[in-house]
Amino acid sequence: MTSTNETEFDPSIVESLRTRVGEQLEGNASGRGLRIGVACGRFNGGITARLLEGALQALEHSGVDRSDITLAWVPGAFEIPLLAQAFATGPRAVDAVITLGAVIRGDTGHYEVVAGECARGVQDVQLRTGVPVVFGVLTTNTVEQALERSLPDDTNKGRESALTAIEMVSLLRQGSLAR
Numbered sequence: 001m002t003s004t005n006e007t008e009f010d011p012s013i014v015e016s017l018r019t020r021v022g023e024q025l026e027g028n029a030s031g032r033g034l035r036i037g038v039a040c041g042r043f044n045g046g047i048t049a050r051l052l053e054g055a056l057q058a059l060e061h062s063g064v065d066r067s068d069i070t071l072a073w074v075p076g077a078f079e080i081p082l083l084a085q086a087f088a089t090g091p092r093a094v095d096a097v098i099t100l101g102a103v104i105r106g107d108t109g110h111y112e113v114v115a116g117e118c119a120r121g122v123q124d125v126q127l128r129t130g131v132p133v134v135f136g137v138l139t140t141n142t143v144e145q146a147l148e149r150s151l152p153d154d155t156n157k158g159r160e161s162a163l164t165a166i167e168m169v170s171l172l173r174q175g176s177l178a179r
Helices: 012-020 045-061 077-089 110-129 143-148 157-172
Strands: 036-041 069-074 096-104 133-140
Touching: 036 045, 036 077, 045 069, 045 096, 045 133, 045 143, 045 157, 069 077, 077 096, 077 110, 077 133, 096 110, 096 143, 096 157, 110 133, 133 143, 133 157
Parallel strands: 036 069, 036 096, 096 133
Antiparallel strands: none
């Protein structure tokens, strides 16, 4: 299921809550000075390349300098969490990691294992390290669904993942969350 008008977030709620809380934090979309790692799976690479293009465009538009973006390729989605961990904990640790891949359901149970373990691994890395690791791995039933989610427009899930990464770094550096 996707968002509808009834389920979308209404930005006016933010302002209406300001007088009811002591501190309200919101991330922003400025990527200036951020170091970003991008972990891409080569399997279903035609889809992944489209996600990557969306992510890179969003990073550029948000002010992330290309010299602060490190792109690394892994064989498939199952290997993404290990690369995300290396990005988050390595000698040149990044501020955020964007994971991109495509797991498309087939005729075997392989889909559930790969998609589930990839998602679990990505979540484990961000919780263990405190570095935002954004799950931009498509998990679809059909190739057509994957193509739709990787269109070169504002609905591209790679683009959304890049913007989420920037917002999470910004949010975690604010107010009572800042270290």
